[in-house]
Amino acid sequence: MADKKKYRAVISGLLVVTLLFLLANGHPCDRQCETNRQPMTCEYDFVIEWYATMSKACFDCPNVTLDCQREHCIAADGFPRAGTFVNRKLPGPSIVVCHNDKIIVRVSNKLDNSEGTTIHWHGIHQRDSQWMDGVPMITQCPIPSHTSFTYRFTANPSGTHWWHSHSGFHRSDGVAGPLVVRTSQEDNPHSALYDVDSDNFTVMIGDWLHQTTIEKFVQHHHSNGSNKGENILINGRGDFSLYASNLTDYSTLLTRFNVESGLRYRFRIISNAAVFCPFQLTIDQHSMLVISTDGNDVEPFNVTSLVIHGGERFDFVLTANQNPLSYWFRVQGLADCKLSSQKAILRYVSSLDELKPTSFPLPFNDTVELNSLNKAKSENVHYVTALRSVVKLDEKMRDSPDEVHFIGLDFKKVDNPRFHHPNYYPIKGISRGNHLYSPQLNNITFLSPPSPVLTQFADANSSLMCDSSTGENVPDTEVPTTKEFL
Structure with a gap:
């Protein structure tokens, strides 16, 4: 028994080292962007296939925490289900490049049931490459099963974007990921507002179903079944508890954001909501300085609560200026997801506390909300119309369209x-x-x-x-x- 434990400890240690190596050696295009430097050609391989959460790759997850981080293990919220995934990841691979880089993505469709698919590059203008926009039967035919297609386009404009399938229900079943186009400090109006802009602080939030979306769709559209998800995931992770049946809770790793005291971090938030599922984001004891929406820079706007809808993106700066502890990063579902919520962890690296946070939200009177759902505007409730672009309109533009x-x-x-x-x-x-x-x-x-x-x-x-x-x-x-x- 002792030898078995020792063996497992050695394997776990090697796994941690491997994960750290992969994190430290990312894609060469994820770099510091510089003015007057030649754009790079950034190549990626996407393999889309039917796969499963809590697959055999997860070994003894969630009982052994490190097993949940194994290669090809999609733990999600611990509930086993089939899904469509890219490179056996959830979310799919991040694309992080510099403005005007050339992006090449080879997409191999390995879906086993003769389904066609496409990838849409949400936020990319596709000027002079309209046929690469990835909308089936509008800009291209779907990629047939067991064939490949190569997307080639220029990374323009800069900002927080994302990619996702535009075919069937592949997006809600897992085919989605971040697409971040950075720019140089000289061209970035907000570069002085933050110290860290890392893929570790790009956040995809989505509602999550415990069966394939097509099953939900058929039951909802042809009978009286629900079309609502059972949970919310933050960067593909979350807890789920079967409160109603008193069965064993599913508990996997929560997403964690590690910060250092005194530094300022640029968070990029992306919503992959499948149904009418706005998400309200709050971070205990911290405010959020909104600097961009849907890839467009805005004048800084300080809030403590942010509501994001499907397809939207918000960038904000978080200053790590609280006591060096761990704090809850909260996502509350609204509308069709009002019964669901999820948490991640904001952890100060100087904190000795490895346990889950015990923090509480800010008092209601101290909140400043952006994009609140169905609330009247007030001193503490604002909407996206309150944001002002840093780009001034061309004086030559006409007064009327x-x-x-x-x-x-x-x-x-x-x-x-x-x-x-x-x-x-x-x-x-x-x-x-x-x-x-x-x-x-x-x-x-x-x-x-x-x-x-x-x-x-x-x-x-x-x-x-x-x-x-x-x-x-x-x-x-x-x-x-x-x-x-x-």
């Missing part, structure tokens, strides 16, 4: 034939609990074209094209049969 387009987005009470057959189970003829409203833009429902419209527009069936004048404009009070249009 050339054209004005109004887009009405709503969920309509219509007989969408995919979910409500007008003769057998119309939306008006079944119980309210089984109603499924259809999202529409100006009363038009999107139908994916048969070929990518960017490169094969002439192949699109003109009878599928419509606008609000040819579509069905119907008041919400009526229950017509809807058509699907492009």
Whole structure:
């Protein structure tokens, strides 16, 4: 027994050394950006496949903590489920480059059920490379199963972006990761506000389901199943407790952010919410100096609470100026995720406390909120409209736009034939609990074209094209049969 323990201790030690080596030897493009230096060519290999959390790669996780950090172990919140992952990581690999670097990503689709997929580079302008935007049947055909496709584009603009699949439910099942484009200190208006800008402080937050999203989707859209997730993950980690059934709790490693007293850290927050799941972020006893939103620099704005929606990004500076202890980094779900919450740990490296924090949130009267959900504006409640860009508008810009387009987005009470057959189970003829409203833009429902419209527009069936004048404009009070249009 003693030899077995000694063997496990040696293996665990080697694992720690290996992890530290990998962390210290990242991608060569993750570097200090300098003015007038030649851009680099940054190459990555993405392998997308069906895989599982708590797989055989996790050995005795969570009973042995280090087992949860093994290569290819996706512990998530300790609940075993299937998912789609890139390089067997959650989140997927980080891409960290400098402005104007050339990014090359070879994507191998190894999904086993003949699913096509694409990768969208969220926040990248794709000027002169529109066909690399990664939206299936708009800019490209999906990458067929067991084939590969290479994306090539320029890292522009700078800022906090992210990449994710734009096919099916791959994004909510795990195919997503950070994409950070840094710039030189001379070109960075906020470079004097922080000391550390490291990938260790890039944070992806997402709702997490305990079954594949397609299972949830089918049960919700064709029956009365829930479409809401069971948990929230912070950088792919979190705790989960089955309170209702009194079964054994699942407890894996929480995400940890190690800071040194007196230093200022740039955090980059990315939301990968799948449903209407805003996240409220607070850090016990600390404030957040917001300096950027969706890759755009703004005048510094100090808050203690930040709400972020799906696809959004916020950058803030955290100053490590509190007692050198450990503090809770809290994420509270709102709206469809209001029953879920998750924590990470902000730990001062000089702290001798290795236990979980015992800190408390700031008193309500001391909070300053940004983007609060359904709250009236006040001295302590602000919205993104309060943020001011550091880039001033061009004086040559016109006072009024050339054209004005109004887009009405709503969920309509219509007989969408995919979910409500007008003769057998119309939306008006079944119980309210089984109603499924259809999202529409100006009363038009999107139908994916048969070929990518960017490169094969002439192949699109003109009878599928419509606008609000040819579509069905119907008041919400009526229950017509809807058509699907492009």
